[in-house]
Every structure is written in C-alpha cells, then in structure tokens.
Amino acid sequence: MSAEEGGGHDERWVISYADLVTLLLGFFIILFASAQIDQEKFHELSFAFKEAFNVDVRAGADGSSPVLTGGLGVVPGGNFSSFAQPDVKSIRTTFDEQLLESGLTSSSVDILRDGQGVVIRVSDRLLFASASAELNPEAIPLLEVVAGVLRGIESDVRVEGHTDNVPVASERYPTNWELSSARATTVLRFLLDEGVEPRRLVAAGYAEFHPIASNTTPEGRAINRRADIVLTALPARTATPSPAQPSIDPKVTPVTSKGATTP
Numbered sequence: 001m002s003a004e005e006g007g008g009h010d011e012r013w014v015i016s017y018a019d020l021v022t023l024l025l026g027f028f029i030i031l032f033a034s035a036q037i038d039q040e041k042f043h044e045l046s047f048a049f050k051e052a053f054n055v056d057v058r059a060g061a062d063g064s065s066p067v068l069t070g071g072l073g074v075v076p077g078g079n080f081s082s083f084a085q086p087d088v089k090s091i092r093t094t095f096d097e098q099l100l101e102s103g104l105t106s107s108s109v110d111i112l113r114d115g116q117g118v119v120i121r122v123s124d125r126l127l128f129a130s131a132s133a134e135l136n137p138e139a140i141p142l143l144e145v146v147a148g149v150l151r152g153i154e155s156d157v158r159v160e161g162h163t164d165n166v167p168v169a170s171e172r173y174p175t176n177w178e179l180s181s182a183r184a185t186t187v188l189r190f191l192l193d194e195g196v197e198p199r200r201l202v203a204a205g206y207a208e209f210h211p212i213a214s215n216t217t218p219e220g221r222a223i224n225r226r227a228d229i230v231l232t233a234l235p236a237r238t239a240t241p242s243p244a245q246p247s248i249d250p251k252v253t254p255v256t257s258k259g260a261t262t263p
Contacts, residue, residue, distance in 0.1 A: 088113050091120075091149060091231075098145045109142065117155070117232040120146060124162075124183075124225030131170045133182035135190065143187065146229065147194030153231060158202050159188045160228040164221035165208040181205025187227055 092111045099105065108123040127139045135143070150157055161184035163176040173179040184203040192198055213220035
C-alpha cells in the first residue's frame with residue numbers, strides 16, 4: 001500500500017520528541033547552575049529585578065525602571081527619588097578610604113549584603129561598655145566615618161541594636177529590650193548630629209532574638225552583641241506628603257442635613 005493511500009509512516013512525532021529533549025536539557029542546565037550559586041551575585045540580581053519591576057503605583061512612583069522607561073504614576077501621591085541599590089564594594093572602598101584618611105582601621109567593622117539591604121556591622125565591644133548605652137570615646141572617630149559614608153548614600157537607614165541572651169544586670173535597663181533599644185537610639189542620635197537627614201533614620205532594638213551566631217559560647221555571644229546600620233533597598237522620600245484632611249474642632253457642634261444641631 002502506497003503512502004498516498006494512508007499506509008505511509010508518519011514521523012512528525014520526532015519533532016515533538018526533540019523539543020521535549022531540548023527543554024529537559026535546558027531544565028537540567030538551570031538546576032546545575034542553581035546548585036553552584038554565588039550568593040553576592042544572586043543578591044545583586046534579585047535587587048536588580050526588584051528595582052526593575054517593583055514599581056510602587058499606589059504611592060505615585062514615576063514608573064521608571066531599567067527595563068521600561070518613562071510613564072507617570074497612576075494615582076497622585078508623594079514623589080520618590082530613584083537611585084541605584086547601594087553597592088557593597090563601592091561602600092567598602094569609600095569606607096576604607098575615609099578610615100585611612102582618619103588613621104583608623106576597620107577590624108571591628110564588617111560591610112555585607114543581606115535580604116534587606118547593605119549592612120554596616122559594628123562590634124558591640126567597640127561602641128559600648130558592658131550594660132551601658134553610653135558611647136565609648138574611642139568609638140566616636142569610627143562613627144564619624146560611618147556618618148560621612150551615609151551622607152553620600154541616598155537610602156533609608158535603620159540602626160539596629162542587638163545583644164546576647166545573658167540577662168542584663170542593671171536598674172536602668174531591666175531587660176535586653178531596653179538596652180538594645182537605647183543603644184540603637186544612641187547611635188542614631190550621633191548620626192543625626194553628624195548631619196545624616198532625620199527623615200532617613202529609624203532605630204530598632206531586637207534584644208537577643210536576632211542572633212547571627214550561637215549564644216552557647218563566649219565567642220558566639222560576643223558576635224551577637226552588635227550594632228547593625230542597615231541601608232534599606234527602599235527609595236527615600238523626597239517630596240512633602242499630600243495635604244492632610246482638615247480636623248474637626250471638638251468645640252464645634254456638628255450640623256445635621258436639615259440645618260438643626262445635633263444634641
């Protein structure tokens with residue numbers, strides 16, 4: 001029987017099979033690449049995607065991004081200044097240069113990136129005495145350099161206080177919550193006095209509940225006692241907020257729809 005009479009072999013399935021094999025090959029290549037991920041590059045990529053696609057429409061952002069340029073906010077609101085996510089390497093370079101100019105070393109400071117942004121991590125033993133929220137005199141030159149770096153970066157700044165899990169023995173600070181909050185506020189006030197804009201600053205005390213090392217050893221507890229200065233990935237507000245709604249004077253008696261006053 002000839003092919004024209006319906007008895008020929010249909011080999012179109014080979015095309016679909018080849019497509020399937022190609023897709024499987026690409027899938028396993030992606031799995032292989034993901035298994036050997038570079039953490040710093042992964043964070044940089046994630047921040048790039050977030051900056052490109054996370055347009056705050058409700059807040060009235062301008063809609064600009066590295067992918068789609070132009071456009072206006074759908075709902076009027078406060079303006080936001082667009083800026084590149086702070087880069088760990090550039091901050092580290094600037095920080096080291098200013099330390100060198102001041103004759104200081106950076107042995108007690110670490111600069112890294114986490115899921116929230118770029119973190120300037122300062123050791124607790126450099127900043128404060130035990131169970132105290134008063135700055136050590138030797139910490140002031142270092143914090144002056146930190147403030148200089150922050151003044152050149154356009155981002156929000158969250159100052160975090162962290163302790164270990166050892167209960168604090170102080171009448172002034174009943175628990176680690178009060179101690180960590182007071183230390184964060186002390187650093188924030190110093191940055192404020194050094195010219196960092198107040199609208200960019202916020203302080204937070206986390207006590208012993210955000211450890212980065214084990215609290216079962218003295219070395220781990222020393223690492224957990226720290227002050228983190230977090231440069232968040234959120235853009236900083238630059239415009240004044242929208243006008244507030246007029247408030248009602250409680251001395252004024254409301255009027256009903258018919259013109260009579262309510263009791």
